Amino acid sequence: xxxxxxxxxxxxxxxxxxxxxxxxxxxxxxxxxxxxxxxxxxxxxxxxxxxxxxxxxxxxxxxxxxxxxxxxxxxxxxxxxxxxxxxxxxxxxxxxxxxxxxxxxxxxxxxxxxxxxxxxxxxxxxxxxxxxxxxxxxxxxxxxxxxxxxxxxxxxxxxxxxxxxxxxxxxxxxxxxxxxxxxxxxxxxxxxxxxxxxxxxxxxxxxxxxxxxxxxxxxxxxxxxxxxxxxxxxxxxxxxxxxxxxxxxxxxxxxxxxxxxxxxxxxxxxxxxxxxxxxxxxxxx
Ligand SMILES: Cc1cc2nc3c(=O)[nH]c(=O)nc-3n(C[C@H](O)[C@H](O)[C@H](O)COP(=O)(O)OP(=O)(O)OC[C@H]3O[C@@H](n4cnc5c(N)ncnc54)[C@H](O)[C@@H]3O)c2cc1C
Numbered sequence: 001x002x003x004x005x006x007x008x009x010x011x012x013x014x015x016x017x018x019x020x021x022x023x024x025x026x027x028x029x030x031x032x033x034x035x036x037x038x039x040x041x042x043x044x045x046x047x048x049x050x051x052x053x054x055x056x057x058x059x060x061x062x063x064x065x066x067x068x069x070x071x072x073x074x075x076x077x078x079x080x081x082x083x084x085x086x087x088x089x090x091x092x093x094x095x096x097x098x099x100x101x102x103x104x105x106x107x108x109x110x111x112x113x114x115x116x117x118x119x120x121x122x123x124x125x126x127x128x129x130x131x132x133x134x135x136x137x138x139x140x141x142x143x144x145x146x147x148x149x150x151x152x153x154x155x156x157x158x159x160x161x162x163x164x165x166x167x168x169x170x171x172x173x174x175x176x177x178x179x180x181x182x183x184x185x186x187x188x189x190x191x192x193x194x195x196x197x198x199x200x201x202x203x204x205x206x207x208x209x210x211x212x213x214x215x216x217x218x219x220x221x222x223x224x225x226x227x228x229x230x231x232x233x234x235x236x237x238x239x240x241x242x243x244x245x246x247x248x249x250x251x252x253x254x255x256x257x258x259x260x261x262x263x264x265x266x267x268x269x270x271x272x273x274x275x276x277x278x279x280x281x282x283x284x285x
Contacts, residue, residue, distance in 0.1 A: 013121065014122045073149075073150035091109060092104075173222060254267065
């Protein structure tokens with residue numbers, strides 16, 4: 001679905017409760033966690049859904065406003081009657097192919113520059129939720145890169161804190177360029193330690209082999225190392241796979257899974273079966 005096709009008619013104010021950088025200062029990548037109080041008491045959401053953010057445009061350039069999506073990373077608390085949600089935003093800049101000039105991404109910079117108490121306009125929530133299987137013996141293979149960890153933070157919390165008594169395996173594979181960008185799973189802040197005591201939970205990190213280069217994340221090494229368990233999980237009809245992050249992860253994973261199951265054809269067939277059976281869900285951007 002294209003951004004212009006989203007229904008943006010119902011808008012709510014959201015006030016920034018706090019904005020904190022969650023990548024260390026020494027990292028080149030700035031990611032911030034924003035806590036937003038939504039002025040709508042019954043704002044409901046499921047893990048894996050996103051909110052829309054509307055940012056002011058420039059009518060002189062034909063756009064009154066810009067619209068972007070951000071995954072909800074947490075809905076832990078309430079302020080008075082209103083829910084407080086968390087979003088995780090990476091400050092984006094890009095080099096224009098034609099001019100070679102660097103531009104700041106519109107919405108991510110707007111969000112990263114907001115300060116406590118400021119108000120913005122949001123819509124949603126949207127999107128296919130990462131559904132929690134009814135069977136608590138179901139296995140969950142969660143694969144995320146960069147800000148793709150945001151929906152999994154909410155999902156894992158939901159599994160262990162709200163659903164409870166989860167008996168299936170939960171395996172979280174998390175890729176980043178360097179250890180500093182392992183959001184919510186670095187030495188300053190590791191929210192996933194909450195679940196390390198759970199017998200069913202394990203988390204694995206994948207890094208780029210050369211952190212200062214634009215090399216892809218070494219998914220092959222990280223996943224191949226656990227290929228035996230992954231094959232076992234994929235063979236089990238009670239396994240659900242969820243993938244979140246930037247688009248290139250799809251091709252990277254296709255290569256590794258082809259190797260894990262034996263050939264590209266086998267993998268394409270297996271993946272198609274899982275998609276058709278609702279056992280493979282992607283949230284890519
Ligand atoms: C369903 C969904 C959920 C999303 N969830 C999140 C989220 O939780 N956190 C988050 O930060 N973003 C998320 N995004 C991406 C977000 O909507 C914006 O696309 C992103 O913030 C860039 O918007 P911008 O206005 O700042 O950049 P724009 O002004 O639109 O410029 C975009 C340019 O930056 C490049 N670019 C876009 N994103 C990145 C990136 N992350 N790293 C490097 N280059 C990039 C694009 O290729 C393009 O060249 C999500 C997108 C979708 C569709």
